[in-house]
Amino acid sequence: MALEVMAQADVPIPLDVAFRVEPGELLALVGHSGSGKTTLLRMIAGLWRPQVARVAVNGTAWLDTAARVDLPTHRRRVGIVFQNYALFPHMTAVQNVIAAMDTPDLGEAERVLDLVNLHGLADRKPAQLSGGQQQRVAVARALARRPEALLLDEPFSAVDRATREKLYGEIIDLRASLAMPVVLVTHDMNEAQLLADRMVVIERGRVVRTGTTAEVMADPDALRAMGIREVAAMLPAVVVEHGADGLTRLDAPTGPLFLPGVEGAPGTRVRVRIMAHDVILSRLRPEGLSAQNIIAGKVARVVPGAGPGVMVHIDVAGHEMLARITRRAAEQMVLAPGETVHAILKSMSVARDHVAHTPDMGRASE
Amino acid sequence: MDWTALWLSMRLAAWTVAILLPISVLMGRFLAYRQFRAKGMVEALVMLPLVLPPTVFGFYLLVAFGRNSPVGDLWQGLFGHQLVFSFEGLVVASVIFNLPFAVQPAQRGFEAIPVEVREAASCCGMSPLASLWKVELPLAWPGLMTAMVLTFAHTLGEFGIVLMVGGSIPGETKTIAISIYDKVQGFDDRSAGIMSAVLVAISLFTIALTYWLSARMGRRLS
Structure with a gap:
């Protein structure tokens, strides 16, 4: 169930990128803001379409401009955690999770909420939850979709540092039970190094370096884009x-x-x-x-x-x-x-x- | 007290609201989400009835729906009576004249929904229709509610256009606003007073109901 991504575009930003994510693997797309990483994530989800592109999961094309294949977003089995979570404000936590299910299943929704450590908060509205709790609901909602690809768009950027440390741990734990490819978009090299198996460094819409986290983090040339001070073991x-x-x-x-x-x-x-x-x-x-x-x-x-x-x-x-x-x-x-x-x-x-x-x-x- | 006129006005307002609700959802949603070249033009056209004198607007409708117009001929052929000076004609005029009062608040309602929330809906596997029903309508509801109340209240009070397009046929096109005018012309101040008071009461009740509903909605949302 690997995720294959290829994209070429001139607008809104020049883009020439190709990468592959294996099942169960967490790939970090790193780069500065404006490098095109979020745009790529939106393309995988079907929220943006470049001139030339191919997105395939498990060999099935979601988007293939050459073959004129373009599944609408709601027909792609994709779980996404938005930067500001984008929870449905009129629904409770558990209703948010159920909204992503093919058939409503309260028991399953509560199980997923337990998985992200949200027991007891199922009946709260997003406005009554802290930033970290909202992020957990967003993760639960993404998982409830039973996604073939899980996409995380700067999911830790809106919470304070203490919460972030805790959430890192939770994502690390959660990953053991995830079988689908996961793509994390971030500009935080610490985050990428702690969470990712492999990294793709993007600069101005181009791949500068692809490799295991250890390889990329030891390569000053790869990190020139991100700042050499980020090199770490x-x-x-x-x-x-x-x-x-x-x-x-x-x-x-x-x-x-x-x-x-x-x-x-x-x-x-x-x-x-x-x-x-x-x-x-x-x-x-x-x-x-x-x-x-x-x-x-x-x-x-x-x-x-x-x-x-x-x-x-x-x-x-x-x-x-x-x-x-x-x-x-x-x-x-x-x-x-x-x-x-x-x-x-x-x-x-x-x-x-x-x-x-x-x-x-x-x-x-x- | 002219109960026939009041009942006619209520029916006219109810029909206008019923027809404008789906129109304002479709148009409001379209104008809120889409960016296109002629958008400003379309928005200006929708707002036109707001600035045009009702008599001017009524005059054009009279010409457009009249006996020798294509629309008027078609209607005559289909239903065997004129469109102008009939209740149906009044409904059509009222719907067009109330477009800004319905579409504008609906558009604002849909615009208030963050783009990512709509995107999240489709990422949750919701088709556009499911997204409209489960996410967008509940969130845009305050705007739609305002649209409907404004339309209802505005229809009850409309005078000039009703007179132009409908004439003043009792039971067919003579609304409460025109009836009040007639009573004043006939020096029947007592009846005019009672009817005006009833109209004030109805308008007040409608507005209060909206505020109450939207406050309840606000609590539900937060």
Whole structure:
């Protein structure tokens, strides 16, 4: 049930894009506002039609300008979460969900609302719900359509940061039960890296880079469009204990990590996003530093960029860390593949919303 | 008290509302959602009866529906009597004359629905008809309600055009507004007073009912 998308257009924006999303895969379309990513999402849903395009799900064309196929939106089995949710204001949460069903089924609607953690709020109108709760209703409504493709258009941009962190976790959990291709449109690289399996970077209507999240996030050229400061590595870790001083101790393959106030009981598996420009390198293990995290590893490669910077890929127990340092520093340190380096990370440089828990298949059976 | 005239006016208003409701839904929705070159032109045409003197408008309708006009001939052939100076003619004139009072509020009602909400309806698998019934009509209802009440009240009070197109035939085209005028001409101030008071009461009741309904609707929506 893969989703195949191809589009070429001159108006309203120049567009030349093709990508494919596998069943169960979450693909992030990233780019600045005006890059054409939302337009692509609207095209998949049938809300916009370019000059030349093809959208097919599971081999069946929804839109094929060459073959003159163009299913109207209501005949495409598509679930969409709009940026501002676009809930039906005159209906309660559960009525909103039922509105997307082929045949009204109250039991099923309540099950879907439970799935997005909205039990007990089924009879509230959208105006009586918080932003985060409205977003959950929108997700439930999209799922109630039994979509063959799920489309998320900047679904976290309208809520505050604390709510967003919580919603990331919920989407990550939910994904384990989703079998359809999912497309997430976002301009937030953190969001994309935490949630997506693969990424398509779009700049002015063109694909700059397609690849797995790790590949794209380690590629300064791909990220030039989004800002090189977004380059980051992702480390898996497990919550060990919450210190009385507010620091959480995590165990990572790279050794212990101390980060401020990570949510989750001991044993929770998380992923930590470490920005390449936050990492300092040292040949010798430094002493007397304020930084709480000193991680030893081996230089895998040193990739020069166009400017004064280089990207150092460090292998730490089979995981990759990234450090963006100046070319001058790399020369002074005589960094070469195979050499031992210590990566230094301030605890305070890891933002709370750069930590997300990992989907845990075991939890559902508890 | 001229009960025949009052009853005639009520029937005329009810028919006008009944015919204009679907027209205002279709036209209001079309004008609210579509952008096209001649849109300003169409909107101006719909608004024309609002600015034209009723006598001028009535004169043109008289010419258009009269004995020697194609429409008048057709009507005569189909129903065996004239369109002008008949109740049916009055209904047709009233429908056209009330277009701005019905279409304009309906259009505003549909315009108030966010585009994404309509898009969400089709993404939920609703056909255009299902979307109209389940999402758009409930949301545009305050506008449609205003349209219908304005049309009803305005029809009750219309004078000039009714006189021009209908004449003043008791039981056929003599509405309450014309009857009041007749009574005043005949120095029957008492009857004119009673009928005016009844008209005031009916208008007040209708407006109050709308406000009450739209307040209830407002609560339901929020």
